[in-house]
Amino acid sequence: MWSGxxxxxxGVNPQTLRYYERRGILPEPERTSGGFRDYPAWAVNxxxxxxxxxxxxxxxxDVEDLLRLADGGAASxxxxxxxxxxxxxxxxxxxxxxxxxxxxxxxxxxVCHGPGPGRLCRxxxxxxxxxxxxxxxxxxxxxxxxxxxxxxxxxGGR
Amino acid sequence: MWSGxxxxxxGVNPQTLRYYERRGILPEPERTSGGFRDYPAWAVNxxxxxxxxxxxxxxxxDVEDLLRLADGGAASxxxxxxxxxxxxxxxxxxxxxxxxxxxxxxxxxxVCHGPGPGRLCRxxxxxxxxxxxxxxxxxxxxxxxxxxxxxxxxxGGR
DNA sequence: CATCACCCTGTATCCGAGTACAGAGTCAAG
DNA sequence: CTTGACTCTGTACTCGGATACAGGGTGATG
Numbered sequence: 001m002w003s004g005x006x007x008x009x010x011g012v013n014p015q016t017l018r019y020y021e022r023r024g025i026l027p028e029p030e031r032t033s034g035g036f037r038d039y040p041a042w043a044v045n046x047x048x049x050x051x052x053x054x055x056x057x058x059x060x061x062d063v064e065d066l067l068r069l070a071d072g073g074a075a076s077x078x079x080x081x082x083x084x085x086x087x088x089x090x091x092x093x094x095x096x097x098x099x100x101x102x103x104x105x106x107x108x109x110x111v112c113h114g115p116g117p118g119r120l121c122r123x124x125x126x127x128x129x130x131x132x133x134x135x136x137x138x139x140x141x142x143x144x145x146x147x148x149x150x151x152x153x154x155x156g157g158r
Numbered sequence: 159m160w161s162g163x164x165x166x167x168x169g170v171n172p173q174t175l176r177y178y179e180r181r182g183i184l185p186e187p188e189r190t191s192g193g194f195r196d197y198p199a200w201a202v203n204x205x206x207x208x209x210x211x212x213x214x215x216x217x218x219x220d221v222e223d224l225l226r227l228a229d230g231g232a233a234s235x236x237x238x239x240x241x242x243x244x245x246x247x248x249x250x251x252x253x254x255x256x257x258x259x260x261x262x263x264x265x266x267x268x269v270c271h272g273p274g275p276g277r278l279c280r281x282x283x284x285x286x287x288x289x290x291x292x293x294x295x296x297x298x299x300x301x302x303x304x305x306x307x308x309x310x311x312x313x314g315g316r
Numbered sequence: 317c318a319t320c321a322c323c324c325t326g327t328a329t330c331c332g333a334g335t336a337c338a339g340a341g342t343c344a345a346g
Numbered sequence: 347c348t349t350g351a352c353t354c355t356g357t358a359c360t361c362g363g364a365t366a367c368a369g370g371g372t373g374a375t376g
Contacts, residue, residue, distance in 0.1 A: 004352065014353085015335055023333095034342045036353060056255055057215040060333070091260045095253055097214055102249045162322065172323085173365055181363095192372045194323055218363070 006039045010047035017047070023060055025050060025067065057094065164197045168205035175205070181218060183208060183225065215252065 007014040017037075020026040026046065030038040053063045165172040175195075178184040184204065188196045211221045 002353075013335065016333085018355090019334060032342080034353085035355095036342070052255070053259075054333090056252070056259060088260060091256050094214070095256050095260070097210070098249050098253050098256070101211075101214060102246060102253070160323075171365065174363090176325090177364060190372080192323085193325095194372070212363095 001039050001041060001043075003037050003039070006043050006047065009044045010051070012047060012051070020047070020050065020060075023064070025060060025064060159197050159199060159201075161195050161197070164201050164205065167202045168209070170205060170209070178205070178208065178218075181222070183218060183222060 003014045003017050007017055017026060021028060026043065029040070029043065032038055050060070050063050053066065054060070058066070161172045161175050165175055175184060179186060184201065187198070187201065190196055208218070208221050211224065212218070216224070
């Protein structure tokens, strides 16, 4: 199967395959005598896997790590497990974060009824606060929606 | 509070604030007579919210939508709700996907014990297959994992 | 007033992740 | 063969999301 076919089946641009190859994500395939790349069928799956991982917010560098891990390329099993554990923690963090975000949005949706302009700003502020509960800006029951701004609140991280 | 302070508290580069302002994400703040930007305290929270959303895989354009929604800027409440619903569906999809990915990784970690090279490739292949179960590459029960390649050739799982 | 850290605008640069294009070669159906 | 669709390499460009830098202004402290 050559690049056009692989690309079509995986839903990417043929150029992208070359790009992945340069990055070392896709192994160099066999070549025909004329120099055409001749991919095994599983290449399609591999590319799909990469796209999935990207959808989930992993960079190509992250994907490289995942694949190295899958290859048993890590020096020791302990190392491999460490990488896996880190990924798991990362995933759990993301899942939790998404869950919180989901609640915020659901709350916004639930409050909004009937036609006409919404009164969502207050909820947005709450959403922000619920993501980082350390400070709810005082005086922002309403903000630019209908009203005014005022004073303090603070303290950092991220 | 001016830009340096906001930037520090929100954990971003001051330049980034200007960038967000250009994008319309951060509202134009008051200015001192000399032209210094004078931000209200809640700007810090807003910026943090933006970074959180980005961490979750939202683009700045998505963030703009979210904020427009929160502002009641959508023409009608129905529209706002539609946007919210779409976001919720998106979040649910992501959460589910992450959950699947989590299982795959957990399985990999669980199988790997003690020191020495791992036997993870097969699992990786399964992981790929579980994401898209349509085809498991034939002849890849094991691959190039531990130098001890299996009977069926070296075209390797990467 | 002098000082010095901080801020202003505008433009240029960087990085990741592709995508496009030019110019040349290959494959296989007719 | 010839033809037309496809592929090759190499280089350049795009786009989002910042960052850096130059050259000059501000502001509050002593």
